[in-house]
Amino acid sequence: xxxxxxxxxxxxxxxxxxxxxxxxxxxxxxxxxxxxxxxxxxxxxxxxxxxxxxxxxxxxxxxxxxxxxxxxxxxxxxxxxxxxx
Amino acid sequence: xxxxxxxxxxxxxxxxxxxxxxxxxxxxxxxxxxxxxxxxxxxxxxxxxxxxxxxxxxxxxxxxxxxxxxxxxxxxxxxxxxxxxxxxxxxxxxxxxxxxxxxxxxxxxxxxxxxxxxxxxxxxxxxxxxxxxxxxxxxxxxxxxxxxxxxxxxxxxxxxxxxxxxxxxxxxxxxxxxxxxxxxxxxxxxxxxxxxxxxxxxxxxxxxxxxxxxxxxxxxxxxxxxxxxxxxxxxxxxxxxxxxxxxxxxxxxxxxxxxxxxxxxxxxxxxxxxxxxxxxxxxxxxxxxxxxxxxxxxxxxxxxxxxxxxxxxxxxxxxxxxxxxxxxxxxxxxxxxxxxxxxxxxxxxxxxxxxxxxxxxxxxxxxxxxxxxxxxxxxxxxxxxxxxxxxxxxxxxxxxxxxxxxxxxxxxxxxxxxxxxxxxxxxxxxxxxxxxxxxxxxxxxxxxxxxxxxxxxxxxxxxxxxxxxxxxxxxxxxxxxxxxxxxxxxxxxxxxxxxxxxxxxxxxxxxxxxxxxxxxxxxxxxxxxxxxxxxxxxxxxxxxxxxxxxxxxxxxxxxxxxxxxxxxxxxxxxxxxxxxxxxxxxxxxxxxxxxxxxxxxxxxxxxxxxxxxxxxxxxxxxxxxxxxxxxxxxxxxxxxxxxxxxxxxxxxxxxxxxxxxxxxxxxxxxxxxxxxxxxxxxxxxxxxxxxxxxxxxxxxxxxxxxxxxxxxxxxxxxxxxxxxxxxxxxxxxxxxxxxxxxxxxxxxxxxxxxxxxxxxxxxxxxxxxxxxxxxxxxxxxxxxxxxxxxxxxxxxxxxxxxxxxxxxxxxxxxxxxxxxxxxxxxxxxxxxxxxxxxxxxxxxxxxxxxxxxxxxxxxxxxxxxxxxxxxxxxxxxxxxxxxxxxxxx
Numbered sequence: 001x002x003x004x005x006x007x008x009x010x011x012x013x014x015x016x017x018x019x020x021x022x023x024x025x026x027x028x029x030x031x032x033x034x035x036x037x038x039x040x041x042x043x044x045x046x047x048x049x050x051x052x053x054x055x056x057x058x059x060x061x062x063x064x065x066x067x068x069x070x071x072x073x074x075x076x077x078x079x080x081x082x083x084x085x
Numbered sequence: 086x087x088x089x090x091x092x093x094x095x096x097x098x099x100x101x102x103x104x105x106x107x108x109x110x111x112x113x114x115x116x117x118x119x120x121x122x123x124x125x126x127x128x129x130x131x132x133x134x135x136x137x138x139x140x141x142x143x144x145x146x147x148x149x150x151x152x153x154x155x156x157x158x159x160x161x162x163x164x165x166x167x168x169x170x171x172x173x174x175x176x177x178x179x180x181x182x183x184x185x186x187x188x189x190x191x192x193x194x195x196x197x198x199x200x201x202x203x204x205x206x207x208x209x210x211x212x213x214x215x216x217x218x219x220x221x222x223x224x225x226x227x228x229x230x231x232x233x234x235x236x237x238x239x240x241x242x243x244x245x246x247x248x249x250x251x252x253x254x255x256x257x258x259x260x261x262x263x264x265x266x267x268x269x270x271x272x273x274x275x276x277x278x279x280x281x282x283x284x285x286x287x288x289x290x291x292x293x294x295x296x297x298x299x300x301x302x303x304x305x306x307x308x309x310x311x312x313x314x315x316x317x318x319x320x321x322x323x324x325x326x327x328x329x330x331x332x333x334x335x336x337x338x339x340x341x342x343x344x345x346x347x348x349x350x351x352x353x354x355x356x357x358x359x360x361x362x363x364x365x366x367x368x369x370x371x372x373x374x375x376x377x378x379x380x381x382x383x384x385x386x387x388x389x390x391x392x393x394x395x396x397x398x399x400x401x402x403x404x405x406x407x408x409x410x411x412x413x414x415x416x417x418x419x420x421x422x423x424x425x426x427x428x429x430x431x432x433x434x435x436x437x438x439x440x441x442x443x444x445x446x447x448x449x450x451x452x453x454x455x456x457x458x459x460x461x462x463x464x465x466x467x468x469x470x471x472x473x474x475x476x477x478x479x480x481x482x483x484x485x486x487x488x489x490x491x492x493x494x495x496x497x498x499x500x501x502x503x504x505x506x507x508x509x510x511x512x513x514x515x516x517x518x519x520x521x522x523x524x525x526x527x528x529x530x531x532x533x534x535x536x537x538x539x540x541x542x543x544x545x546x547x548x549x550x551x552x553x554x555x556x557x558x559x560x561x562x563x564x565x566x567x568x569x570x571x572x573x574x575x576x577x578x579x580x581x582x583x584x585x586x587x588x589x590x591x592x593x594x595x596x597x598x599x600x601x602x603x604x605x606x607x608x609x610x611x612x613x614x615x616x617x618x619x620x621x622x623x624x625x626x627x628x629x630x631x632x633x634x635x636x637x638x639x640x641x642x643x644x645x646x647x648x649x650x651x652x653x654x655x656x657x658x659x660x661x662x663x664x665x666x667x668x669x670x671x672x673x674x675x676x677x678x679x680x681x682x683x684x685x686x687x688x689x690x691x692x693x694x695x696x697x698x699x700x701x702x703x704x705x706x707x708x709x710x711x712x713x714x715x716x717x718x719x720x721x722x723x724x725x726x727x728x729x730x731x732x733x734x735x736x737x738x739x740x741x742x743x744x745x746x747x748x749x750x751x752x753x754x755x756x757x758x759x760x761x762x763x764x765x766x767x768x769x770x771x772x773x774x775x776x777x778x779x780x781x782x783x784x785x786x787x788x789x790x791x792x793x794x795x796x797x798x799x800x801x802x803x804x805x806x807x808x809x810x811x812x813x814x815x816x817x818x819x820x821x822x823x824x825x826x827x828x829x830x831x832x833x834x835x836x837x838x839x840x841x842x843x844x845x846x847x848x849x850x851x852x853x854x855x856x857x858x859x860x861x862x863x864x865x866x867x868x869x870x871x872x873x874x875x876x877x878x879x880x881x882x883x884x885x886x887x888x889x890x891x892x893x894x895x896x897x898x899x900x901x902x903x904x905x906x907x908x909x910x911x912x913x914x915x916x917x918x919x920x921x922x923x924x925x926x927x928x929x930x931x932x933x934x935x936x937x938x939x940x941x942x943x944x945x946x947x948x949x950x951x952x953x954x955x956x957x958x959x960x961x962x963x964x965x966x967x968x969x970x971x972x973x974x
Contacts, residue, residue: 034930040938071948
């Protein structure tokens with residue numbers, strides 16, 4: 001699926017939380033902090049509209065900042081994987 | 086305790102595979118050819134179904150294969166085998182067989198794909214493997230793809246259409262395939278192509294899915310039982326195997342004798358039936374094999390499947406020792422973390438104690454003391470039930486009786502284990518089913534009591550959801566030091582007062598306890614000093630005598646002061662009581678109803694102590710004590726409030742009866758008038774509707790509008806009746822005290838008893854169901870009035886008219902059905918949820934991970950807060966902080 005023309009930037013939508021591709025250094029720090037391999041992180045497909053929109057490639061990790069009922073603001077991570085389709 | 090000479094090993098991996106005919110023969114202890122079990126003398130027949138080479142079941146006998154006995158050395162049993170005269174299809178693999186046939190050529194055994202396709206799929210599979218993706222959809226695709234070709238690419242044979250007639254017969258182009266033909270076909274499939282058919286070459290060959298040899302399970306898996314009459318009764322599996330062998334024999338004889346094809350085929354099919362039911366007796370499409378009595382046989386699949394199967398009944402949950410079950414009854418004098426254990430049960434249940442240098446004298450005394458003459462039979466004294474001696478790895482259990490107590494005691498050695506009877510203060514887990522949340526199983530301290538029921542404080546009824554109408558509960562005694570420590574820290578009742586559901590107390594004062602504190606504090610009660618000392622004595626008060634007031638030469642103590650003795654000195658609180666009427670112009674600190682509670686420095690200045698002070702869920706005092714002084718202080722407070730409440734209520738007396746619902750004639754007349762007015766209004770509504778004068782509400786039809794208006798009118802009529810009734814039922818009325826203080830019941834209950842029961846509803850609507858346009862023959866057809874559609878104008882005390890009674894039953898039935906449906910459905914939902922989440926836990930770094938190491942949440946609940954320690958879900962109580970600063974604490 002290739003989107004030639006972006007009609008609407010979904011990243012500006014109210015319901016789409018803030019996604020950001022993290023740097024290699026941040027990535028190693030993250031994996032070290034939790035003592036994990038990258039495949040233990042929740043996954044996101046590279047065909048996900050968000051990934052397409054911000055140009056995330058398989059192997060990268062996204063940092064998500066979203067509103068939370070309990071903590072006002074919370075952070076989560078997604079490991080980008082290749083879609084099989 | 087028992088870890089001295091056991092070596093623990095961790096299972097690295099397990100895998101499942103098919104048994105080849107050769108493997109079955111190799112592991113077999115004997116070939117089975119005789120369909121009989123025992124001969125006339127009661128000895129097992131050689132090469133029969135009970136051949137001792139397949140293991141033994143009688144103790145003392147030796148297995149002919151391994152030479153071990155059943156008891157000590159543990160002969161695990163050995164498989165045997167039956168050589169089948171003709172091959173038979175295994176029902177469990179029928180779908181794989183079909184798929185193999187569909188995607189391969191009958192003549193050459195090649196996959197019906199081009200070489201390019203094969204290579205592509207191999208490549209794809211490798212990729213899936215690396216990514217850890219689910220390969221099932223790909224295999225499905227391979228099968229559908231190969232079915233598309235109508236000619237074999239390698240040999241050019243036309244591809245037939247394979248159909249499966251459930252459960253075990255296959256057809257090619259409408260012609261039946263015998264198991265032999267299928268087997269020949271499967272044999273042709275090449276090893277290299279098997280991975281594309283989802284078959285691992287190392288673990289299986291497709292033709293092994295067709296049985297030529299049937300393994301016979303060891304005797305130990307199908308033991309026969311001897312009945313009292315001396316008759317032997319065989320296991321269902323043995324019965325089924327007898328059938329298999331018989332038919333197998335007949336088939337062989339007929340085939341060898343050259344019997345007509347038709348007869349051989351019939352027998353073959355019969356053999357197929359028997360083996361199919363032997364594997365799974367609930368295969369759809371064939372009648373289940375039955376016992377002589379007509380009961381369906383429990384064969385292999387039935388042993389494992391379902392709630393009563395091996396997994397759910399014997400592996401996920403088991404029967405345990407050191408447990409007891411009996412009826413429960415209340416005891417307000419016990420602490421909430423105690424449980425009263427009947428003496429008889431305490432003498433059966435034991436705790437293991439290892440004998441050491443330090444406790445050997447104590448142990449010796451324990452063994453003999455129970456039977457010494459000095460001991461009065463009315464006093465409970467823990468004794469010892471068993472002494473376990475360990476020498477050279479052998480364990481011997483010696484039962485201690487009155488006769489041998491002396492000698493056992495003298496011979497007691499260091500290193501033995503004594504199984505000591507229950508003593509007071511032992512820890513025990515107490516549980517009531519259904520165990521719906523963690524508070525359904527809590528640790529209590531044992532208190533030995535007479536009689537035969539478990540007893541506990543009434544305040545712990547809500548977490549267990551227990552009442553005393555015949556409920557039974559279970560008790561488990563902890564056996565190891567590790568278990569005891571864990572239970573002590575995590576499971577004691579006081580550790581569970583705060584619920585993880587919402588961060589508030591779910592254990593608190595209930596019923597009479599609330600009524601009691603209400604009576605004590607509501608109307609500036611003066612308690613005569615004698616009574617006051619009695620109450621204070623019950624709570625175990627120690628300290629300076631309280632401030633007294635003298636009136637008519639008699640000394641009194643204020644109820645507030647008595648209650649204040651239970652409060653910690655640093656308690657400062659202000660809040661509204663449950664009895665607060667929410668007056669329009671609230672005069673808060675100076676409430677005329679005494680509904681505003683003020684506590685300063687642990688002294689109750691004013692206000693009524695009711696559910697909002699000491700109850701579960703909303704007890705403010707209780708909540709504050711737990712938060713400021715800890716769980717143990719909370720426990721002590723509940724204990725004391727229980728004793729205080731019960732002492733007060735027994736001292737002053739408290740009773741309710743049917744005349745609590747009496748209202749004066751004047752009030753009754755008012756209620757009738759009010760109801761008449763309501764009826765008139767409904768009549769007018771109906772008239773308006775019939776004359777088409779009714780104006781419909783937005784988005785509603787006329788009929789709906791009428792129904793809504795009537796529902797509203799009936800509701801108002803009932804509320805009005807309740808209001809009038811309530812006005813005449815004052816706070817001197819016990820039933821009202823209970824309702825207003827939150828002890829039990831509600832004002833709605835009371836108004837239904839003395840005012841008007843109100844509109845009955847089914848599915849949220851008035852009652853419409855009936856024949857010929859009416860609910861009952863007592864009414865005119867098409868009557869839309871109140872009483873024809875289920876309005877009950879009477880009250881419970883006066884009694885219902887026959888038609889009202891009928892409508893009331895309809896409404897009541899709906900409630901019953903709802904609860905029945907709800908429990909079963911939510912039970913199943915919960916089961917699925919538990920199975921899905923059982924391995925998820927919070928790690929030390931506050932991440933939530935499952936057993937596979939996958940992170941589910943990076944911080945538990947996104948804020949890392951334990952809901953049980955939170956304040957209604959919030960981590961910080963801002964109001965409290967602001968208040969404390971204002972007060973200068």
